[in-house]
Amino acid sequence: MDLDAVLARLDAAGVWLDPGLSADEVADVERRFGFTFCADHRALLTLAVPVGDRWPDWLDEDESSLREQLAWPVDGVVVDVVENDFWPASWGPRPVDERESAARTHLAAVPTMIPVYSHRYLPGAPAAPGTPVFSIYQTDVIHYGSDLADYLERELLGRSSPVPLPDATLRVPFWSDLVDGVDPADL
Known part of the structure; x- marks a missing residue:
């Protein structure tokens, strides 16, 4: 993945790029x-x-805005649990009451998704280098780039070819199953 080359093309295309964050700034955000x-x-x-x-x-x-962006993926799944009867079989029997609370308990165990741009996300560490970028809207989840560089080219520079399938070793638990269209009864 050649981020330097993609960033140069983004800069040339007029995308505003501020200087990178220092190691201390990144650590502070993570903390x-x-x-x-x-x-x-x-x-x-x-x-x-x-x-x-x-x-x-x-x-x-x-x-608070950043916390809302961080909560977006889980909150969207919860909407489908409460309003659209989404309930993976791996979560056990669907409760009659308190579905939201039960869903949030299960979702606390899935990888945290970190916003890149709008509703495009990368999983937090320990995701492997080259992990695809996910577009997440409730349980409608797709790959929007085969990796971060590919995603930036697609979103901001107009690359329109189909997103290649990621290497199977780059699966992100739960989120990749949604991309694959796995029936919730099989999750």
Whole structure:
């Protein structure tokens, strides 16, 4: 993955890029929000920080807004649990009451998804380098880039070819199953 080359093309295309975060700034963000960036996400943010509407501003954005972006993937699944009868078989019998609370308990065990841009996410560490970028809207989850560099080219530079299937070793528990369209009865 060649982030330097992609960032140069983004800069040439007029995407606003602030200087990268220092190691101390990255560590502070991770401490404040209780997650660890995966290696690819960390690499991007230490090289340059894309700026503008829908990019999380880890240093200057209102903390409650960042927490909402972090909660978006789980909150969306909970909407489908409460309103659309989504309930994976691996969670056991669906409770009659307190479905939201039960779903949140189960979702606390899935990898944390960290916002990259809008509703595009990368899993937090220990995700392997080259992990695909996920587009998450409730339980409608797809790969939006085969890795972070591919994603940035697709989202901001107009690459429109189909997203290649990721290597099977790069699966992200729960989220990759949603991408694959696994029947909740089989999760």
